[in-house]
Every structure is written in C-alpha cells, then in structure tokens.
Amino acid sequence: MAVFRGSFPGAPNIAASFTEPNQTGDIRDIDAPRNAPAKNPVMHLDKVAFHSSFYLYEVAIDQVVTITHPAISGGSAGWEGYERSGSKILVWEVFGRVQQTNHAMLAHGLGYAPLVMVSFDDAMIVAGTIVQNETAGTRFVSVGADSTYIYLSECGYSSDLDLPAANRNYRVLVFRTPAPSPALPMASGAPDGSFQIGRGMIDSAKHYLRRDSSLSPLDMDIGRTVDTEGGGARVVTGGNVQTDQFYTGSFGGSPFIPVTV
C-alpha cells in the first residue's frame, strides 16, 4: 500500500509518497526501516512515487510553434576534363548542396537553460529527426536550449532539384526547474481544492509530465532512437519510424513510455 508522509520531527523538510518496504518502526520516525524510501530515496527508487527532493517535469510552456524551413536550391557541381574541341571526356558530377540553419523557436523567460521536449507529427524530436524527405532532398532537425531561447537547428541537402521550403508545426514543451519555497509548509490545501506538496514542488495548479496508460502523441523513449547504416539514417521515437533515402538497416526502435501533461 502506498503512503504519503512528511514533516518528520527529525526531518521536517521531507515529504514523500512511497510504498513501505516493511512495517517496522514508528511511522513518524524518519529513521524507521519502514520510512527508508523517504530517508534515502535514491536507494529505494522503485518504491517512490514522489519525493520533495526529486525533480518532476513541471510544464512551464506548452505551445505550438510554426517554423518555415527555407528552400535549398538544387544544382550540380563537379570536375570535367575536355579534349581539344571542347567535348567533355572525363566527368564527375555531384548533384545538390547542403544547408544549415538555426531557428529561435521561442523565448522561454526562465533565465536558465531548461529541459525541453519538442514533438513533430506526434513523435518526439531526436537530434536528427527528419521533417522533410522527398526525392529532391532531406531535412534533419534537433532541439536545444540556452538561458533565453529554445532552438530548432536544421540541416539538409537538395539534389538536382530544389528542396522546397516547408512549414512545420512543432509542439514545444518547456519544463521549469522548481525550487522549494521556504514560505510554504510541507503540504497544504485550500477550500477551493487547490493544494501543494513539498513546499510547492507539486502544485495542483500546474501540469506535470506523467505516464499515460492510453496511447499518447507524447512519448519518452528509454532506449536508442537513432541508427545509421549504408550511409543513411533512421530515427524511431515512440514507435514512429523515419528513414532517409540511403538507409539500408533494420533498426526497429526501443521501448518508450506514453506520457501526458
């Protein structure tokens, strides 16, 4: 059975929800064996649902951002040898060109580089996610953050054809790094049903990333998501498979957790 305990006399700043490993000792004694997950949560992670010292993915921003990816002009380049009359007698020709562009998706206003997840087409973006894959070329993206912006970086290549510009919609989830507020008690509630736990570490007014037992457009991958074979690449997130035109392997992805906010 799960329990929720906090404000131990010997550890007033701890609040936790956990499964007791046994029922030995006083429930108000932080040193009691039954409270070991509260006292030393790292060694009892499989029994802890919440601990006031843990970080939960608290949503600060949940926003859809549209990015216009610029066209990449096609063409050819190479080396040629000519005979006297000007006819080509040796030719090596390469089609297309590469292009790299960074986009500032949004200013998050948090003052530090936050954890961020971005999804596209119901799949979480990996460094190297393919957002455009045509005969004319392919475009890859990744997500990053600094203390001011959330970034989307892209690189791609064309062929003898232009890779056309493309608009793509991205769902951007920015997560705050909360800190406990000394002004709040370990747990409190209000008549309107609002509550907080762990001096504000969990706040009922906020949203947190958590498991979702139903299918979800958001997933947290817990294993490898990228492969390369034959000079190409494949990205698999949340079971969604993307393959560029050169990939020759058979990577099927890894387990993932459907999540919601």
Next chain:
Amino acid sequence: MPIVPAPGGHIHAIRSGRKVWGTDDPPVLLVPDAWQSIPITIEFPDFAKDVAYGFNQWTTTVPPSTGMYGMSIVKILPQTTWLPDIVLGTVPSSLINYVDWRVVLNWTKQPSWARMSPVVSPIIPGIETDLRGGSGLIEISGCFRRMIHVELSGTNIVLSRKQSTRGMNENPSPGWAPGNATHYPSGQPREGWTYGVQQEGAFSYFIDKRAGNNSWRGGSNGASMVDPTDYSSMWSGTLLVKPGRQNTSI
C-alpha cells in the same frame, strides 16, 4: 486536500477532477542529487578509402592532334562501423532506469569536405541539445552519417559511436574500365575509370588532373594519387546526465 485513496492501495492527487499525479501512474522522476556533468570528447576515425582514377584520350584529324587527360578522386569505401564503447562514469544506484540526456558540444575538428560540400550537423555548438533516448545524429554528408548514443549498462554510463558510408556504384563518364585495367593487352593506355580497392564507394574529393602524354594512372605525367582528405572528426563538450526513475506503479 484532495490526496485521495485509490483502488489497489494507490494514492491520487486530484484537482478539479484532474489527476495531477498518482502512485499508479507516477510522474517520471529525476533525482537532482545524482545529476552530473561529464566532460566529453567524441572522436570518429577517418574512413577506409581508395583513389578512383579517370583517364581518356582523343584523336582529331582536322587539325590533326592527340591528347590525354587524367583525373584522380578520393573514393570512400562502403563501410558501417560500431566504434569501441567508452565508459564515461557511473550513476549511484542500480535502480536508476531512466536518464534525461543532454549534451553541449563544440565541433573541434571537422572532417574534409565530401562531394563538393562541407559536412554538416544538426547540433548547435555550445547549446544544450536534447538526446532523446540518449541518441543523436551528429554528422551528415552526401555520402555518410555519424551518430552517438549514451546509455546505462548497469550503473556505467556508456558512450557508443557509429558511422556508415554509402555503398554507391558511381557512373562517371566514360565509365569503368573493364577488368579495372589501365592498359590494353597491347600495352596502350586504356580509357575509363579504375579503382584502388573496389569499384563500389562514394566519390568524395577531387585530388588532381593532368593533361598530356603519360597522364594515365601511374604514368609519369599522371595525376597525383596522394589522398589529401582526413574524414576524422572530433567533438568536445559536456554530457549532462540527469538520472531518475520511471515506475509503472509503486
């Protein structure tokens, strides 16, 4: 306060009918006491390569003239390679089964251009980049890809690297010389392209060209066969390791 008991001995935190979290669907937890930043250097070696050589000659009658032309090009051979894993550090508990992986990298040594273009990367230098599942495609060119992957093996933090090249069958003009022969049985130089190791592979970098007599492969006036390319690569930076736990329920 709506911390309520739920079926199966679970606890739900409810607000206005919305489940904020529950012990049956616990939030994904990260453990700040276990967070760490690990300096990291990621190296990729050069590829196995050979040199493709194109040779042709012409004869005109009006005005009478003959000529020869040779051209040498670096060719990256088809290959897929998992490089040796590197243990970067450890996490404090075997119960950690989830890590939020981020990386801040700078490309300290870029590889040579390939197929008339620089090698590019979706990684923004100096910016925290998200590695979903621990993986990232790190280098992209017209003829190869490179990737990294970090994961836990027990409590070890392990870096894996993989690179692969395209197994192309190029079709340069005037075509590959039959039997990879630089000369006819008569001893006369033979028109066409020849290879060093195998025909398959991606033409990646122009080396040299020569016009005039003896400009066939290995001839006294032949184009240089010295490979000027170096496709090795190096990234330096920091791996941001935020371990935690994902429980199905507790």
